[in-house]
Amino acid sequence: MESNGKAVSPKKKKVRRAHFKLFGKSYGVNDTVVGVSFFLPALILGSIFVIAPMLISLGYAFTDAKLLSLNNVHWAGFRQFALLFKDKIMWKAFGNSMEFVVKVVPLQLCASLGLALILNTKIRGNTFFRWAFFVPVMLSLAVTSMLWMNLFNEQDGLINSIFEFFGLQRQKFLKDPDQALDIIVFISAWQGAGYQMLIFLSALKNIPRDIYEAADLDGANKLQVFWHITLPSIKETFSFVLVTMLIGAFRLITQPMIMTQGGPINSTITMSYYIYKQGVDFRDVGYSSAIAFFYTIVMATVALTIRRLFGKDNTL
Amino acid sequence: MNKTIKKRKYTAGKITYKILFYLLLFVLCVIFLFPVWWMIVNSFKSQSLIYSDMGGFRTFLPTAPIGEWFISYRLLFVTFKEFGRSILNSVTYAALTISGVLIINSLAGYALSRFVFPGHKLIVSIIILILIVPVETSIVPQYVILFRLGLLKVPVLAYLIPGFVSPFYIFMFRSFFLGIPRELEEAAYIDGCGGLRTFFRIIVPCSLPVFATVGIFTFMGSWNEYIFAQLMFAGHQSMMPLQTYLQIINKYQPQDLSLVLASLTFSTIPIAIVYVLFQRWIVEGVAFGGLK
Numbered sequence: 001m002e003s004n005g006k007a008v009s010p011k012k013k014k015v016r017r018a019h020f021k022l023f024g025k026s027y028g029v030n031d032t033v034v035g036v037s038f039f040l041p042a043l044i045l046g047s048i049f050v051i052a053p054m055l056i057s058l059g060y061a062f063t064d065a066k067l068l069s070l071n072n073v074h075w076a077g078f079r080q081f082a083l084l085f086k087d088k089i090m091w092k093a094f095g096n097s098m099e100f101v102v103k104v105v106p107l108q109l110c111a112s113l114g115l116a117l118i119l120n121t122k123i124r125g126n127t128f129f130r131w132a133f134f135v136p137v138m139l140s141l142a143v144t145s146m147l148w149m150n151l152f153n154e155q156d157g158l159i160n161s162i163f164e165f166f167g168l169q170r171q172k173f174l175k176d177p178d179q180a181l182d183i184i185v186f187i188s189a190w191q192g193a194g195y196q197m198l199i200f201l202s203a204l205k206n207i208p209r210d211i212y213e214a215a216d217l218d219g220a221n222k223l224q225v226f227w228h229i230t231l232p233s234i235k236e237t238f239s240f241v242l243v244t245m246l247i248g249a250f251r252l253i254t255q256p257m258i259m260t261q262g263g264p265i266n267s268t269i270t271m272s273y274y275i276y277k278q279g280v281d282f283r284d285v286g287y288s289s290a291i292a293f294f295y296t297i298v299m300a301t302v303a304l305t306i307r308r309l310f311g312k313d314n315t316l
Numbered sequence: 317m318n319k320t321i322k323k324r325k326y327t328a329g330k331i332t333y334k335i336l337f338y339l340l341l342f343v344l345c346v347i348f349l350f351p352v353w354w355m356i357v358n359s360f361k362s363q364s365l366i367y368s369d370m371g372g373f374r375t376f377l378p379t380a381p382i383g384e385w386f387i388s389y390r391l392l393f394v395t396f397k398e399f400g401r402s403i404l405n406s407v408t409y410a411a412l413t414i415s416g417v418l419i420i421n422s423l424a425g426y427a428l429s430r431f432v433f434p435g436h437k438l439i440v441s442i443i444i445l446i447l448i449v450p451v452e453t454s455i456v457p458q459y460v461i462l463f464r465l466g467l468l469k470v471p472v473l474a475y476l477i478p479g480f481v482s483p484f485y486i487f488m489f490r491s492f493f494l495g496i497p498r499e500l501e502e503a504a505y506i507d508g509c510g511g512l513r514t515f516f517r518i519i520v521p522c523s524l525p526v527f528a529t530v531g532i533f534t535f536m537g538s539w540n541e542y543i544f545a546q547l548m549f550a551g552h553q554s555m556m557p558l559q560t561y562l563q564i565i566n567k568y569q570p571q572d573l574s575l576v577l578a579s580l581t582f583s584t585i586p587i588a589i590v591y592v593l594f595q596r597w598i599v600e601g602v603a604f605g606g607l608k
Contacts, residue, residue, distance in 0.1 A: 022434050034511035035431025039439070042424030042481050048465075049478040050446065053457035060457070070464065118341065132345045135352050138588045140540035142559040143580050146566045147355055150576060158354060161370045190348070198599055247450045254542050258563060272454055279456030280547060288456045295452045303450050 060289035067283035080290035090291060092266045093274040096181060100270065101249040103182070108189040108196065108245060113238075115193065116200035117230075130201075134194040144191045145258035149174065152183055174260055177267035184255045184268060192248075196241050203237035204230070239310035243303055250299045271295045350376070359577040360385040366573055388574040389582065392565075395575060398553055402561035403583070409476060409557055410538040416480035417534045418527060424481075425489025426515055430498075440490075443483045455544055468548075471555055475548040479538065485530050492526040493519065529601035532594050539587050558583050 018029040061080060065073045084090055115133050119126060136144065151158045152173040160170050174180050207230065215225050231238070253272040256262055262269035262277070269277075275295065279288030354376060358366050361380045369375040378385070393400055427433075428440060458478055459468075467474040496519065504514040520527070542559045549556045553564070565579045591598065 025434075027432060027434055031431040032433040035427045035433040035436070038423040038427035038431070038511065038515075039433075041420045042486060043439075045420065045477065045481040046483070048461060049458060050481065050483065051442075052461055053453045054451055056460060057453055057457040060460075067460065067463065070460065115344070123337075123341070129341060129345065133348050134591075136348060138591050139352070139584055140542070140559055140587070142540070142542045142562055143584055146562060146576070147351055147580055149566075150573065151351055151354075156367060156370070158370065158375065161375070165371065190351075194348070202599060250450065251452070257543065257546075272452065275452065275454045275456060276543075279454070280459060285456060285460055288454075292452045292454055292456065296450070299450045299452055304448070307448070 057289045057292050060285050061293040062290075063286045065286040065289070067279070067285050070285070073286075076286060080287050081294070083287065084290050084294060089266055089269065090274060093269045093271050094295075096267070096269060097250060097252065097271040099181060100185060100188075100252055101246060103185045104188050104249050105242070105245050107185065108193050109242065111189055111193040112196035112241070113200050115197040116204055117226075119197070119201055120204045130197075133197055136191045137194040139191060141191065141254040142258060144187060145255045148183070148187045149259045175264055177264045180260050180264060180268045184252070184259065188249075188252070188255060192245075196245065199237060199241055200234065203234040207233045235310065239307065242310075243306055246306065247299065247303060250295075250302075355577050356581050359388060359574065359581040361574055362388065363572050363574045366577075388578040391572075392575045392578045392582070395572075396561075396565055396568075396579075398556070399561060399565070399579065401554060402556050402558045403586075405555060406539060406558040407586075409472075410535050412476055413479050413538040414531050414534045416476070417482065417485060418531055420480050421482060421485040421530070422489045422520075422523075422527065423515070424486045426493055426519060428486065429490045429493035430501075443487055446483045447487060455547060459547065471548045471552050475545060478544075479541075485534075488530060489523075489526060492523055496522050525597070525600065528594070528597045532590065532597050533601055535590060536587065539590075 019026045020029060020032075021027075060073075062076055062078070063073045064076045064079075119130055119133075123129070139147070152160075154160065154170070154172045154175050157173070159173065163170060171179065173183060211229055211233070212225065215229055220228070251272050252270045253276060256268040256270055256273055257276075260268045262273055271291070272295075275288050275292050278284050278291060282288075357376060357378050358369075360378050361369070362384070365380055366375075369377075369379055428436065428443075462468050462474045462478070467477070500518050500522070501514050504518050509517065540559065541557065545557050545560045546563075549560060553561070556564075562579055562583055566576050
């Protein structure tokens with residue numbers, strides 16, 4: 001780092017106006033030296049740990065690469081993809097991921113927007129409620145998973161003892177293939193909603209008051225105000241939250257890894273988890289990459305479609 | 317006469333509405349808070365007390381005498397000798413990650429906001445592309461690269477280095493720096509300051525909000541990291557950060573629920589403090605993401 005500063009400063013006066021041409025464009029020598037040297041650390045690390053993994057995973061998808069014999073890799077064409085489409089567990093994982101997305105996104109979206117709308121009105125104890133809904137966000141995913149895993153313990157967990165207290169049937173919860181994924185949906189929304197609530201809240205606070213007053217004078221009811229004024233005013237925030245939430249939901253892995261290890265009977269295995277298992281546990285890098293490639297196409301299509309629907313394709 | 321009745325009816329309706337509204341709020345609060353409340357309260361009890369209280373409302377009350385509240389915490393540090401170590405590890409990893417992230421990404425963002433060099437436009441487009449198109453790279457290819465570089469033998473480096481660069485933070489810094497008028501730096505250049513000195517003397521002091529936001533978000537990301545840490549430190553218990561070590565306590569057989577709850581509670585204290593102290597920055601950072 002120091003050498004950059006030294007290399008640049010003594011030459012500065014003479015070099016400042018020096019230019020060179022590359023592909024018909026003219027660049028300042030000084031700008032190039034400083035710019036490139038400032039960008040260099042990020043360029044090196046970014047190429048190795050951001051760009052290269054993408055390219056590698058793209059390349060390995062068409063090979064039979066195994067983690068322990070990476071020097072002996074053979075071209076496999078589309079064989080991995082042919083395998084993939086016949087893999088029942090892959091389809092189970094795909095179905096689980098889609099089910100998770102379809103359930104958690106509306107739930108969490110409604111919860112966070114609803115809470116934000118409530119907190120945007122003048123209520124007593126506003127600050128208290130804001131913190132209350134935000135508390136789960138402070139727990140890490142690992143802590144959330146471990147806590148709820150113990151709460152939902154089928155033998156001596158709190159939830160079953162509450163059920164018993166109210167005379168309800170004890171449940172198997174995470175040990176029941178019909179319930180496990182729904183429980184993960186619930187705890188994910190529970191943990192995350194407070195965060196998006198804050199995003200919505202700051203967007204709601206930015207809506208100018210006078211629009212509401214005008215609507216009030218026109219005699220619009222609350223639902224009309226929400227539908228015709230509030231929602232369009234926070235459209236960009238809404239699409240941002242929706243897309244980030246979707247991508248997050250597509251990538252679900254921590255909760256099932258901690259709580260169920262994908263079970264029972266693969267009912268909570270997700271795509272990200274299956275890709276991880278194939279690549280890390282089974283060391284089948286080629287197959288894992290093929291699944292990742294397939295899943296990337298699905299994810300990108302959905303995310304880009306939603307961006308297009310909201311008419312803004314540079315939401316970041 | 318008629319008028320007063322009408323008025324009273326109106327207020328009665330309004331009162332019921334208010335009551336229902338606050339009832340809803342109360343229920344929501346219970347849903348959001350009861351697990352955390354239960355976790356904290358029961359971390360002050362012994363395992364046998366936790367289970368004997370479980371059948372009734374006592375489970376939500378700190379029923380142990382106050383002198384015994386912290387027994388489970390003391391036991392936690394005694395039984396799991398590396399728990400304290402894992403906290404220290406987490407703090408160290410977070411500090412290193414924050415320093416690396418702030419230096420590398422701010423310099424990169426500055427380079428992209430001020431200097432036109434060959435490839436400049438291409439880099440900006442690539443960054444935007446990475447941010448827009450979700451790629452399921454997962455950790456497998458990263459694992460492969462670390463494996464090939466031989467870094468897996470040094471788990472700490474393998475764990476830390478990939479986290480240093482983030483297209484999102486580069487972009488965040490760049491957007492912020494673009495808003496700083498160039499005249500400020502021109503004066504410094506005329507005075508003979510080099511690029512690096514100008515950056516640290518002029519740009520950094522003007523950009524404390526973005527540094528704070530990125531720093532806090534990096535802290536939260538690093539503190540909460542689980543999967544990658546699990547992968548890198550499997551079999552290296554003494555190097556594990558807190559989040560992965562928690563699973564060792566949680567999985568230990570026979571499980572002692574009071575120790576598990578104490579460890580979960582204790583591990584949340586540092587990040588809760590960060591949230592409380594820096595809430596303004598967090599809300600602003602969240603809003604930044606939302607407004608872009």
